[in-house]
Amino acid sequence: MTKRVFNFNPGPAALPLEVLEQAQAEMLDFKGTGMSVMEISHRSKEFESVIQTAEADLRELMGIPANYKVMFLQGGAHLQFSMIPMNLRAAGASADYIVTGTWSKTAVKEAKKLGATRVAANTEADGFKGLPASLDLDPKAAYLHFTSNETIHGVEFFKEPVPPAGVPLVCDSSSDFISHPIDVSKYALIYAGAQKNAGPSGVTIVIERDDMIERTPENLPVMLDYKIMATSGSLHNTPPCWSIYMVGLVLQWVKKMGGLTAIEKTNRTKAELIYNAIDNSGGFYRGHALPDARSIMNIPFRLPSEELEDAFVKEAKKNDLIGLKGHRSVGGMRASIYNAMTVEGAQALANFMAEFQKKNG
Numbered sequence: 001m002t003k004r005v006f007n008f009n010p011g012p013a014a015l016p017l018e019v020l021e022q023a024q025a026e027m028l029d030f031k032g033t034g035m036s037v038m039e040i041s042h043r044s045k046e047f048e049s050v051i052q053t054a055e056a057d058l059r060e061l062m063g064i065p066a067n068y069k070v071m072f073l074q075g076g077a078h079l080q081f082s083m084i085p086m087n088l089r090a091a092g093a094s095a096d097y098i099v100t101g102t103w104s105k106t107a108v109k110e111a112k113k114l115g116a117t118r119v120a121a122n123t124e125a126d127g128f129k130g131l132p133a134s135l136d137l138d139p140k141a142a143y144l145h146f147t148s149n150e151t152i153h154g155v156e157f158f159k160e161p162v163p164p165a166g167v168p169l170v171c172d173s174s175s176d177f178i179s180h181p182i183d184v185s186k187y188a189l190i191y192a193g194a195q196k197n198a199g200p201s202g203v204t205i206v207i208e209r210d211d212m213i214e215r216t217p218e219n220l221p222v223m224l225d226y227k228i229m230a231t232s233g234s235l236h237n238t239p240p241c242w243s244i245y246m247v248g249l250v251l252q253w254v255k256k257m258g259g260l261t262a263i264e265k266t267n268r269t270k271a272e273l274i275y276n277a278i279d280n281s282g283g284f285y286r287g288h289a290l291p292d293a294r295s296i297m298n299i300p301f302r303l304p305s306e307e308l309e310d311a312f313v314k315e316a317k318k319n320d321l322i323g324l325k326g327h328r329s330v331g332g333m334r335a336s337i338y339n340a341m342t343v344e345g346a347q348a349l350a351n352f353m354a355e356f357q358k359k360n361g
């Protein structure tokens with residue numbers, strides 16, 4: 001049998017085993033075509049069905065209202081850092097950003113290159129450990145941008161920030177996309193690179209309300225123009241067919257698991273196993289995020305010394321627990337436990353943490 005490990009990589013990340021098996025089974029002959037999905041036209045009826053089913057399943061899972069478009073784009077979440085100000089911030093207008101970690105900080109940096117950008121809150125002075133206590137909001141902002149889950153610092157919003165009346169809410173949901181239900185009607189635009197929770201890298205999902213699409217200025221480069229991408233059904237040019245197909249398989253898997261409410265319950269169970277291992281360690285393990293802002297997707301934590309941290313990574317690997325080394329900016333460990341991580345995997349890590357402490361504490 002093929003050996004599989006417990007994969008805690010932050011992204012690209014683990015995919016559900018059933019999804020990989022289905023992709024394997026359909027690899028050489030997709031639905032009787034005698035070809036792989038990678039080999040068929042993006043304008044064929046077979047691919048049309050792939051992209052339309054993926055969109056329909058996403059709409060059903062997230063409860064996306066009819067007045068929103070779903071797009072499957074390229075360029076990762078990084079390209080959205082630029083496309084959002086290009087499309088949504090009219091010339092001369094300013095946009096507000098909430099900064100709670102590396103990713104929202106990067107979004108600000110990109111937005112500033114293109115025009116007026118205000119920081120409505122910034123938790124960096126406190127080490128990006130929590131959510132902002134208050135927001136300094138511009139009532140005339142073109143939009144308010146936030147990052148619902150900071151993948152590196154492990155800080156997650158469980159309630160959306162509330163923008164001033166009439167200010168559209170924009171969210172980078174790359175690392176907590178489809179991990180729990182949200183009320184899409186509160187958002188003007190949601191975007192997510194697929195490679196954390198929704199599939200392989202190569203495709204970015206953008207959900208945008210129709211009135212926002214009307215803001216698209218004239219004469220943007222076609223690949224940066226939401227209106228063109230939305231009205232062409234993401235088929236203005238050749239889309240990342242294979243990645244979209246894989247996202248479709250993941251969405252079907254999420255439906256089979258019982259949808260987003262059921263997925264959230266499992267995600268909370270997994271996160272609790274690991275947070276308990278931290279909290280019950282008498283200070284041997286120290287979580288980065290403050291308890292009320294703790295992510296259920298990414299759990300960064302430290303050990304008493306860098307030597308112990310190196311030993312932890314090595315020992316963990318021997319136990320088939322992979323991808324636990326933290327981001328250099330936070331140091332220590334990070335356990336990424338996206339939808340595809342099993343409860344069994346989270347339990348294996350929690351057990352390993354207790355064992356490791358017993359030997360080294």
Ligand SMILES: *Cc1c(COP(=O)(O)O)cnc(C)c1O
Nearest residue numbers: 076077078103149151174175193
């Ligand atoms: C991974 C990540 C990004 C960067 O995604 P790319 O697809 O590599 O551009 C941006 N924001 C968040 C929250 C992320 O987790």
